[in-house]
Amino acid sequence: MEKTRETLKEAFVFAKKSGLESIDTYCEMLKKAYNDYIDKESEKLLNDNE
Numbered sequence: 383m384e385k386t387r388e389t390l391k392e393a394f395v396f397a398k399k400s401g402l403e404s405i406d407t408y409c410e411m412l413k414k415a416y417n418d419y420i421d422k423e424s425e426k427l428l429n430d431n432e
Contacts, residue, residue, distance in 0.1 A: 397408045 393412065
């Protein structure tokens with residue numbers, strides 16, 4: 383959990399430095415990145431089981 387908290391903090395600092403205006407925009411980007419990651423990992427697992 384602590385690692386997740388640190389990662390989110392780093393990502394938030396990066397977003398602020400990058401000039402993202404809205405935290406909502408940033409959250410949408412995080413959600414998309416997370417969903418893409420889950421899709422890729424799921425696909426890998428499915429391919430490994432075949």
